[in-house]
Amino acid sequence: MRGAGLASTRRFAYCAGPEQMPQHALNSTRASTPDPLVRIRDLHFRRGKRAIFDGIDLEIPRGRITAILGPSGTGKTTLLKLIGAQLAPAAGTVEFNGVNVHRLSTPALYTLRKHLGMLFQSGALLTDLTLFENVAFPLREHARLPEPMLRNLVLMKLEMVGLRGARDLYPRELSGGMARRAALARAIALDPMMIMYDEPFSGQDPISMGILVRLIKQLNDALGTTSVLVSHDVAETSTIADYVYVLSGAKIVGRGTPAELRESDSPTVRQFMGGLPDGPLPFHFPARPLLDDLLEKTP
Amino acid sequence: MIDLLADLGRGSIAVFQRLGRGHLFLLRVLASLGTLVVRPGLIIRQIWSTGVQSLVIIVISGTFVGMVLGLQGYNTLVTFGAEESLGLVVAKSLLRELGPVIAALLFAGRAGTALTAEIGFMKATDQLSAMEMMAVDPLKRIVAPRFVAAIVAMPLLAAIFTAVGVLGGYFCGVGLLGVDAGSFWSQMQTKVLLMEDVVNGVVVKGVVFGAVISWIAVFEGYDAVPTSEGVSAATTRTVVHSSLAILGLDFILTGLMFN
Numbered sequence: 055m056r057g058a059g060l061a062s063t064r065r066f067a068y069c070a071g072p073e074q075m076p077q078h079a080l081n082s083t084r085a086s087t088p089d090p091l092v093r094i095r096d097l098h099f100r101r102g103k104r105a106i107f108d109g110i111d112l113e114i115p116r117g118r119i120t121a122i123l124g125p126s127g128t129g130k131t132t133l134l135k136l137i138g139a140q141l142a143p144a145a146g147t148v149e150f151n152g153v154n155v156h157r158l159s160t161p162a163l164y165t166l167r168k169h170l171g172m173l174f175q176s177g178a179l180l181t182d183l184t185l186f187e188n189v190a191f192p193l194r195e196h197a198r199l200p201e202p203m204l205r206n207l208v209l210m211k212l213e214m215v216g217l218r219g220a221r222d223l224y225p226r227e228l229s230g231g232m233a234r235r236a237a238l239a240r241a242i243a244l245d246p247m248m249i250m251y252d253e254p255f256s257g258q259d260p261i262s263m264g265i266l267v268r269l270i271k272q273l274n275d276a277l278g279t280t281s282v283l284v285s286h287d288v289a290e291t292s293t294i295a296d297y298v299y300v301l302s303g304a305k306i307v308g309r310g311t312p313a314e315l316r317e318s319d320s321p322t323v324r325q326f327m328g329g330l331p332d333g334p335l336p337f338h339f340p341a342r343p344l345l346d347d348l349l350e351k352t353p
Numbered sequence: 354m355i356d357l358l359a360d361l362g363r364g365s366i367a368v369f370q371r372l373g374r375g376h377l378f379l380l381r382v383l384a385s386l387g388t389l390v391v392r393p394g395l396i397i398r399q400i401w402s403t404g405v406q407s408l409v410i411i412v413i414s415g416t417f418v419g420m421v422l423g424l425q426g427y428n429t430l431v432t433f434g435a436e437e438s439l440g441l442v443v444a445k446s447l448l449r450e451l452g453p454v455i456a457a458l459l460f461a462g463r464a465g466t467a468l469t470a471e472i473g474f475m476k477a478t479d480q481l482s483a484m485e486m487m488a489v490d491p492l493k494r495i496v497a498p499r500f501v502a503a504i505v506a507m508p509l510l511a512a513i514f515t516a517v518g519v520l521g522g523y524f525c526g527v528g529l530l531g532v533d534a535g536s537f538w539s540q541m542q543t544k545v546l547l548m549e550d551v552v553n554g555v556v557v558k559g560v561v562f563g564a565v566i567s568w569i570a571v572f573e574g575y576d577a578v579p580t581s582e583g584v585s586a587a588t589t590r591t592v593v594h595s596s597l598a599i600l601g602l603d604f605i606l607t608g609l610m611f612n
Contacts (some may be wrong), residue, residue, distance in 0.1 A: 138486055167488040178483035181474075192487045195494075240487075 097146035098130040108304040124301035130284040171241035177233040179225040186221040231262025248280040397500035402466040404506025415514035417522025437536035443522030448554040452515030457562035461595035466568040469591040472574025473584035507563025
């Protein structure tokens with residue numbers, strides 16, 4: 055936890071230089087304020103002919119856990135990549151701390167990304183490095199810290215996720231849950247303002263899932279970070295999310311606290327939150343009638 | 354007929370789009386080389402994995418190619434009573450052609466495929482995306498050091514291949530077939546020219562082949578479809594394209610250098 059203080063000092067050091075992103079964008083307080091950390095307006099994104107987002111508006115408040123729920127394939131990961139400016143929208147804006155991320159120059163964008171942590175679904179640990187070196191990687195790249203200080207910082211991050219004892223292991227020697235926790239330690243290495251979690255619970259056993267749920271909540275509360283959680287695990291996400299958006303059919307079909315959404319009148323939201331097979335969300339991929347396929351002569 | 358033409362058109366456009374992407378990628382890699390000046394350690398680590406770890410295959414192949422040259426050269430030269438020129442034949446063949454070309458083909462198979470597979474795997478497992486999100490440019494951190502390391506390693510490997518090949522030729526010609534050792538070395542010493550044979554052959558061809566192999570290898574890895582099939586196809590393309598490029602460029606370079 056002490057790392058947060060150290061990194062706060064560093065955060066301002068990163069922003070020095072006229073070519074970097076505007077100071078006002080980063081100097082504002084981390085505490086929960088009425089102005090959201092991320093503001094998305096009228097976002098459109100297409101993949102080929104298919105619309106992934108068709109004019110969505112979304113706000114992520116500071117210091118809270120915001121969940122983005124939706125069935126698989128609705129573009130939840132794409133949304134995180136749009137926020138991190140790894141993808142560019144067809145139209146609309148994504149503002150992080152008042153700055154349009156898609157208007158930034160490459161150096162300014164890279165400066166901004168130092169304040170964003172992302173936990174990938176696969177963990178995305180660097181396979182040729184030990185856990186220690188994986189967590190040390192962003193620190194070595196961006197902060198010229200003396201080796202003893204770097205070691206202490208990395209060990210503290212690993213301690214937070216319970217993997218200090220596994221620091222000399224390689225990613226291939228870890229279970230899925232451990233790999234995700236290690237990736238989480240790396241994501242918080244630079245003490246980011248916001249952490250984006252991409253499907254953190256998928257493919258986890260109940261114990262790992264419980265640990266991850268608790269960790270995300272603890273990190274958010276202890277470090278004062280803003281968290282964005284993309285998931286299709288309704289039950290786990292609802293226990294820790296302060297606010298939830300439900301994505302479906304390229305639109306936001308529901309928004310509110312988990313309790314509000316459970317009481318929602320929207321058939322789509324009810325179907326998704328309740329895990330019901332029947333409803334507006336089709337089980338079948340669009341296709342012609344089954345009889346036509348069965349009666350068709352094969353060559 | 355129309356469909357055939359449309360397919361042909363689509364295929365051609367795809368080829369040219371890929372060529373364009375490859376060239377733009379090369380420009381981006383060249384623009385990111387500046388970082389390596391302040392972090393030479395990144396290149397040295399890659400020279401170890403692409404160059405030093407290719408030494409075994411280069412030394413063994415060089416020895417056998419030199420020995421075969423010694424045998425074949427002796428059998429041909431002896432019919433004209435010119436077996437004293439064996440050293441010259443072995444050295445010139447290796448310096449001008451066989452050294453750089455075979456070393457490059459082996460390098461493409463050993464190190465080029467490793468580069469493509471490594472970068473492709475990193476892409477498929479989101480490691481490159483994760484680096485971007487950690488504000489680390491993968492072109493500077495991953496691609497550029499590998500690109501430069503291959504260019505540095507290739508001429509050195511071609512030189513080692515050639516030197517070992519000459520020793521293989523000596524072993525066969527002098528050791529087994531009885532060619533006079535003094536003639537073997539003296540003919541080589543007087544007729545092999547520094548600029549025409551050594552620099553043109555090993556250095557220039559080595560650097561050009563190294564640049565082409567590393568460009569193709571890193572581009573194929575970076576541009577690979579991020580699935581196991583995609584990485585496998587990219588690795589195959591690296592070998593095929595590199596080999597064809599080496600042989601084609603060898604003809605062009607030989608034409609420019611020796612005519």
